[in-house]
Amino acid sequence: MKFALVNGVKTEAQPGLKGICLYCEKDRDMIAKCGKVKIWHWAHKSNVSCDPWWENEREWHRAWKNRFPVEWQENRHVDSTTGEKHIADIKTAAGLVIEFQHSAIQPAEVQSREAFYKNMVWVIDGTRLKGDFPSFCKGFRELSPLKIMPGVFLSLSPNKCFPASWLNSSVPIYFDFQGVNPINQTDRLRDPLWCLFPGRAEGFAVVAGVPREDFIKFSAQNTHLLFAREMLSNISQVFREKGISASRGYPKVAPCR
Numbered sequence: 001m002k003f004a005l006v007n008g009v010k011t012e013a014q015p016g017l018k019g020i021c022l023y024c025e026k027d028r029d030m031i032a033k034c035g036k037v038k039i040w041h042w043a044h045k046s047n048v049s050c051d052p053w054w055e056n057e058r059e060w061h062r063a064w065k066n067r068f069p070v071e072w073q074e075n076r077h078v079d080s081t082t083g084e085k086h087i088a089d090i091k092t093a094a095g096l097v098i099e100f101q102h103s104a105i106q107p108a109e110v111q112s113r114e115a116f117y118k119n120m121v122w123v124i125d126g127t128r129l130k131g132d133f134p135s136f137c138k139g140f141r142e143l144s145p146l147k148i149m150p151g152v153f154l155s156l157s158p159n160k161c162f163p164a165s166w167l168n169s170s171v172p173i174y175f176d177f178q179g180v181n182p183i184n185q186t187d188r189l190r191d192p193l194w195c196l197f198p199g200r201a202e203g204f205a206v207v208a209g210v211p212r213e214d215f216i217k218f219s220a221q222n223t224h225l226l227f228a229r230e231m232l233s234n235i236s237q238v239f240r241e242k243g244i245s246a247s248r249g250y251p252k253v254a255p256c257r
């Protein structure tokens with residue numbers, strides 16, 4: 001983890017420091033690991049079972065976390081009914097949780113985290129597998145731009161753009177194809193985050209390119225879920241009025257294409 005409690009204060013790892021785990025809280029002496037290879041972090045002395053949802057951090061995680069205020073980073077979220085707790089990568093003052101996911105994850109775990117945090121979004125490292133960005137680019141060519149909303153696209157087969165684990169999520173998923181060391185700066189498709197919205201509009205998956213600055217802004221305003229729901233419902237309404245649905249294929253007249 002980036003932080004541990006030192007004298008009660010959330011503190012970054014520094015050589016020689018000892019701290020208390022933000023998750024376990026008591027009886028767990030954390031050691032500051034400040035080597036040359038891995039990013040500086042806190043680790044337990046022994047292999048105790050800490051937060052089972054915690055993923056080993058990489059530069060990519062850190063770079064994202066650092067774009068938010070320190071008090072929102074590695075923030076504990078407790079279910080007041082069950083007492084279950086986890087450390088969210090980011091939990092804003094308004095209660096929005098952002099999870100940054102590098103490793104592969106099972107759909108069942110995606111579901112359980114969404115059920116636990118409820119008001120959350122995911123940011124996925126789209127550079128982990130070499131094939132993910134080429135797949136997205138190939139799938140992108142089949143997307144149908146929505147004229148009434150520039151930057152928003154319809155998809156009949158989102159599986160051609162995104163990995164299967166993320167297709168049935170209940171919250172917005174943002175794919176980051178840039179990573180920490182941009183592979184090809186000239187590739188404009190890597191510039192925005194690509195959001196797959198939860199649910200479907202008359203059977204169409206809805207995908208949008210979201211500038212990174214806007215993502216940070218939406219996060220601070222806690223408007224991701226509201227925005228996603230309103231957008232899907234507005235698109236659905238227009239489609240119903242015009243008799244557009246996925247079973248009839250991509251619409252060939254306005255409001256699309």
Ligand SMILES: [Zn+2]
Nearest residue numbers: 021023024050
């Ligand atoms: Zn711990």
